Structures are given as C-alpha cells and as structure tokens.
Amino acid sequence: MKSVSVEPVGIKDVAQAAGVSPATVSRAFGRGPISPELRAKVEAAARAIGYRPNLSARRLRSQDTRTIGLMVADIRNPFFTAVSRAVEDIAYAQGMRVILCNTDEDPDREAFYMQAMQEERVTGLIFAPTRITLEAMEQGFALDLPTVLVDRASPRCGHDAVMIDNRRAAALLVDHLASQGFTRIAGLFGAASTTGVERQAGYAAALKARGLPDLSRLVSPSAAAAEAALPELWREARPDAVITSNSLLALGLLKALRVQALRVPDDIALATFDDEPWTSLVDPGLTALAQPVDQIGQEAMRLLADRIRNPRAETRIVLLPGRLVERASSRRTSN
Amino acid sequence: MKSVSVEPVGIKDVAQAAGVSPATVSRAFGRGPISPELRAKVEAAARAIGYRPNLSARRLRSQDTRTIGLMVADIRNPFFTAVSRAVEDIAYAQGMRVILCNTDEDPDREAFYMQAMQEERVTGLIFAPTRITLEAMEQGFALDLPTVLVDRASPRCGHDAVMIDNRRAAALLVDHLASQGFTRIAGLFGAASTTGVERQAGYAAALKARGLPDLSRLVSPSAAAAEAALPELWREARPDAVITSNSLLALGLLKALRVQALRVPDDIALATFDDEPWTSLVDPGLTALAQPVDQIGQEAMRLLADRIRNPRAETRIVLLPGRLVERASSRRTSN
DNA sequence: AAGCGATGTGAAAACGATTTCACATGCCGT
DNA sequence: ACGGCATGTGAAATCGTTTTCACATCGCTT
Numbered sequence: 001m002k003s004v005s006v007e008p009v010g011i012k013d014v015a016q017a018a019g020v021s022p023a024t025v026s027r028a029f030g031r032g033p034i035s036p037e038l039r040a041k042v043e044a045a046a047r048a049i050g051y052r053p054n055l056s057a058r059r060l061r062s063q064d065t066r067t068i069g070l071m072v073a074d075i076r077n078p079f080f081t082a083v084s085r086a087v088e089d090i091a092y093a094q095g096m097r098v099i100l101c102n103t104d105e106d107p108d109r110e111a112f113y114m115q116a117m118q119e120e121r122v123t124g125l126i127f128a129p130t131r132i133t134l135e136a137m138e139q140g141f142a143l144d145l146p147t148v149l150v151d152r153a154s155p156r157c158g159h160d161a162v163m164i165d166n167r168r169a170a171a172l173l174v175d176h177l178a179s180q181g182f183t184r185i186a187g188l189f190g191a192a193s194t195t196g197v198e199r200q201a202g203y204a205a206a207l208k209a210r211g212l213p214d215l216s217r218l219v220s221p222s223a224a225a226a227e228a229a230l231p232e233l234w235r236e237a238r239p240d241a242v243i244t245s246n247s248l249l250a251l252g253l254l255k256a257l258r259v260q261a262l263r264v265p266d267d268i269a270l271a272t273f274d275d276e277p278w279t280s281l282v283d284p285g286l287t288a289l290a291q292p293v294d295q296i297g298q299e300a301m302r303l304l305a306d307r308i309r310n311p312r313a314e315t316r317i318v319l320l321p322g323r324l325v326e327r328a329s330s331r332r333t334s335n
Numbered sequence: 336m337k338s339v340s341v342e343p344v345g346i347k348d349v350a351q352a353a354g355v356s357p358a359t360v361s362r363a364f365g366r367g368p369i370s371p372e373l374r375a376k377v378e379a380a381a382r383a384i385g386y387r388p389n390l391s392a393r394r395l396r397s398q399d400t401r402t403i404g405l406m407v408a409d410i411r412n413p414f415f416t417a418v419s420r421a422v423e424d425i426a427y428a429q430g431m432r433v434i435l436c437n438t439d440e441d442p443d444r445e446a447f448y449m450q451a452m453q454e455e456r457v458t459g460l461i462f463a464p465t466r467i468t469l470e471a472m473e474q475g476f477a478l479d480l481p482t483v484l485v486d487r488a489s490p491r492c493g494h495d496a497v498m499i500d501n502r503r504a505a506a507l508l509v510d511h512l513a514s515q516g517f518t519r520i521a522g523l524f525g526a527a528s529t530t531g532v533e534r535q536a537g538y539a540a541a542l543k544a545r546g547l548p549d550l551s552r553l554v555s556p557s558a559a560a561a562e563a564a565l566p567e568l569w570r571e572a573r574p575d576a577v578i579t580s581n582s583l584l585a586l587g588l589l590k591a592l593r594v595q596a597l598r599v600p601d602d603i604a605l606a607t608f609d610d611e612p613w614t615s616l617v618d619p620g621l622t623a624l625a626q627p628v629d630q631i632g633q634e635a636m637r638l639l640a641d642r643i644r645n646p647r648a649e650t651r652i653v654l655l656p657g658r659l660v661e662r663a664s665s666r667r668t669s670n
Numbered sequence: 671a672a673g674c675g676a677t678g679t680g681a682a683a684a685c686g687a688t689t690t691c692a693c694a695t696g697c698c699g700t
Numbered sequence: 701a702c703g704g705c706a707t708g709t710g711a712a713a714t715c716g717t718t719t720t721c722a723c724a725t726c727g728c729t730t
Contacts, residue, residue: 021710055454057686059391061715118387278613356680392716396685
C-alpha cells in the first residue's frame, strides 16, 4: 500500500528532479524569494520522490531549533499535565516542538536537564523550578536562554513568569472558611516549591488579620506525606478545617481522614488548591481553588515568544486570578 | 554568580585549548579509542571554557537522533500520563530524548505527527493509534521506522505492541459483577480505539457464556459522552450494573448518576477500567481493573530497543495482565 | 631483527540543509 | 537609451560534529 524509500532522499535529489539548484529547493520550503512556478515545480518533485526535510540539518545550519524545553516537577501532577497540554498545543500550532522533562522536585535533576536543554540549543524554556533553584536565581544565577517560569517565581529571579496570585488565593480560601465560622484552620503546604511557601504566607497573613491561629505544616508534596502528617496535625492542633496546597495533598489527606474515621465537614472541613474532575465526585464535594491551567500555559507561551523576540526587555510577572469553587466540604454544619 | 558565554564554543575551541585535534575531542566525549591522559586533558579544557556539545550537529553527522516519538491520544488521560512518565524515565536514563504528541484520537493529526516524526528522524516510535489508523496498518500501511504500539494493536498490523489482555480483563469485570448476582450488566466503551471495541467484545463474550444480555454502547471516549449516554441507557436497558472502559467514562457516568439520583451500588453497580487515585475516595469506592501502567511503559521501551537492534525480527505482542481491585461500587446489596 | 596486529592520533571528508554572495534579468524613471 | 533598483537564481561556503582514512608508535611473535 505504501512503498518505503529506504535510501535517504535529500534536497539535492529534489533539485535534480526539479531541474533547479539545491538553494532553490531550500527556498521553496523555507522562506526565500522564489517564483511561484519554480515553487510549484519543486513541490511536485519533492512529493514525487518522497522528500522529507531533515530537521537536524536544518537546525544545525539555521541555528534555530524551533524547540522549547518544558521542565516540570512531575507530569503526573494534574496541574502540570494540563499546563503541558496547553503549551504543546500552542507550540505545535506554531511549528515548534516541545521537549518534556520531569524534575521530581530534585535540584540535581534540574541541573542535569538544564544542561541537556543547552545541548539541545532549545529556542526557549518553560520551567517550574524548585525552591532551591529559584533561590539560586535570586542570588544571580541566570539561565542564558529565553526562559519563562511557571507556577513558581519571585520578583528578583530575573525571569518572566506566569502563575496565580498565590497569597491572594490562599487568603481567599482562608476567608471562605472563616466566613463559614471555622476558627481553627490548619494548612498542609508543599515544601519543595515556593508555591507552597507563598500559599502558606498568604494563609498566615489572612489568619493573622482575623486573629486566628496559624496551624500550618510544610510537608513533602505527595499524597503519602499528607496522609502521614494528618494524625499528628489532628492530635496537636485540633483543627476544624484544613487547607491543602495541591490536589495530591488533598488526596492523601482524604485517605487519612477516612482511616481516622473523621467526617467531612462535620469533624473537619476541607478546601484545597487545584480543582480536578474528581473533586466534585467525592462525598462531600471538595471546595477547591481552581487554577486557570490552560490560560497559564497559553500566557507562558506568549511571554516566551516575546522574550525570544526581545531578549533584553524588562522581565514581567503575570499573575492570573484563581477561582474559588465552593462545595460541601467547607460547609458549616450545625454543631 | 555564573558568567554567561555568549560566543558559541565548539569542539575546535576545546581542541585548541587542550592542544589536541578536534577528532580527539570528539572521541573523548563519544566512544572512541582514546588514552586516559588525553581524555582527562580534554575534559578539563572543556570544563574550563564551558563547552556544550551541539546535539543538532551530532545528530546530523551520526545519523542517530537518540530521540523517540511518543504519540498518544491525550496526555491528560491518566493512563497515558502514567505510561508517558514511565517511558520518559527509561528514555532519559538511556540518554534518549522523548518527543510527545497528542493526537486527540484524530487520524489527520496522527498523519501530521507521523510526518513530523519522520522529519525528526526519530530513532523509534511509541504509538497508541486510533482504530482508523490501526485498520490502515492491517491493510498493509506500515511505518518505516521502528515502532511499538501501546494500548491498541492487532495481530496483523505489522508492529510490536504492549497492552493488557483486554478481552480477558473485560471478562474479569463481567464475571466479578455476575458473581455478585448482577444480571443486567451494561457497558460503556470508547469508540475511537480498538481498545474500547476489544473490551466490548470480551464483555459480550463473557455475558453470552452466562446467557446474560448484551447491554453495551459505544460512545466517544470522554466524560461528557458518558454523562450524556446514561439517561438513554438507564431508560432503555434498565441495567443493574455498568462497566466503563476507562476512567474518563467512569467520571462522566458518576456525574450522570448523581444527577439522576441513582444510588451506587443499590440502584446500579459500577466497575471500570483504570484505577486512579480518586477511585478509592469516592463513595462508594469504585471497583476497577488496574492496568500495570509503569510496566507497560517499560515493556514498550524494551520492545522498541529490541526492534531498533533488529529491525527484521518477528513482531511480538506482549499482553500484560490487568488486576481487579474490588471495592464497594460492585458489592451486591440485599434488595 | 624484521614483521605484524593493536592502539591512539590527526587531517580531511561528510552529514543535509541554509545562507551568503555574485550575477543575470526585467522594469522603472529620466 | 542608460543607470539604478528590485527580484530570482545558482555556486559555494558554512553550521559543529562524527567518521573515515592514513599513519605513527608500541609490544609481540617468529
């Protein structure tokens, strides 16, 4: 049904078949001044002999890889999954390729992948750095390629960034819970990223403004860590509500609550960052702070394009709003 | 903190700095016969002037991209997310890069990406094709690069493949439900992939063996489709149990059940393919057929490596076992 | 002591495209 | 009718490596 051309067919073969020079073939495919007739002839010849441009060669010569690196903690985290998908859609639509890296919140792996991205000569990088690496950036460590940070950043890190306003979002959750009448609002925040720390800060500030106690813990950002942290939290802090800084922590927390036979929201109310499909399906539905994941990916690509176009423009940090989705897990019950 | 070398430093610069020939530098980095002393000298020089190999050049010359293409329907489907992660882990461990493509179950996009993968000259391809494309493969359409199919395949498609034994797995779910006493077991299967069709076939066979009616529907593989399909299914078929062929369908179905105020498992029992973190958190817990996602990714990489090593070996299809995770959603209640 | 294979090295070709440069052509205004 | 300018084309250089090839050196065997 389809004959396979084993011998490599290059631009020269097309040139010969079309009766033009290799340069003309190149121009027919790329952007070069070329007459419509020749372009048609070249395209016909290329189709006839089954020519496919060799991207390695193109990239080497043009010094433009049209590839962007995407470094996230773990693609299995639904937040990053969604952002990645948005980024890829735009990238492919622009004829760009995406190389995905999972850092597992490990600075060593980050360093390794940053190296790899340099060797790839990626056109740009979209990166969700760990706290460690972000701090290094604040100290002056700069990536020498167009970079946009997502989900995590700080004003003096020297790079563009997109994320939600974490402090505000955390305050939103606290205010919501407080307005429901909860007074002992605990928090489980991820320790590996500034995101967790920022959210904790926003949480703390909002509590303080209301004269409520800070009952937060920084934990490793995994379901297992949240699950393990609950018993101690419950015993020591006796919260009537808990905020988790991402959906993995919410997952672990729910499991632990089940084990302890604590009822939501009667014994303990819940609210979490990240709205996943399943948050509306658990009983009670989970109150969540939804992040505009698609928009984050899109905005990151836009910032990156700007940065590539103008490498020495002033850096920008785009703060997108989170949206509070109220569900039963944070509803005050009469008791 | 870190000085940025703007001028490109190449192998020649290293050669000069180390007092050797470019060829020697190349050998020091790649695998070539080289004396330990020179290698050390080269490495020192490279580090000193901050040399980073240019992968485009390397790939062009060596005709080996050390890159594999990964084409799946949608990375946001947790099954593919998990498989992708497993694939990438192995790939990077072997010094390979992965290019990810989302086909959205669209044959046109598949064709487009296959083109792109050819232009990348990928070393190999891991691919979850739509039913349409798989049928084309059965008709003789063959990819002329080492390819391993995942999740979807057929014996005569001409490629290696890894997946669970879908017929057996479906039968497992049916048998489980039947043994609980359910007799009107409906099914919602994805229409875009052979996986859905295969599972439907296994389901139908298992039902037939027990003399039970086939109450299945093929639907578009999305939560929305499942949600939309339920009312008609309930009205027409009056099932006492439903099987869904993936977690997205389960999600949609659960939502629809909630809307209709149907109780699980009292009014209708549930069992689904794919075990996600949240399946144990909904109430009642969802009985699921867990796929060995990590193992699937690993096995795919192994098959691919073999295929690359030996392009004309006989094709193999690896069937991995699924594991039934029983939870309350399929428990027979007294009524 | 001559011959031989194994080993390490450098010079130069090659990978497949893009880009520079030179040049031919046609069109315009004067 | 001529100079100038825009436009389209081809020859050749180039991108940064790896790989071939030739060759020098060394240690062995005979």
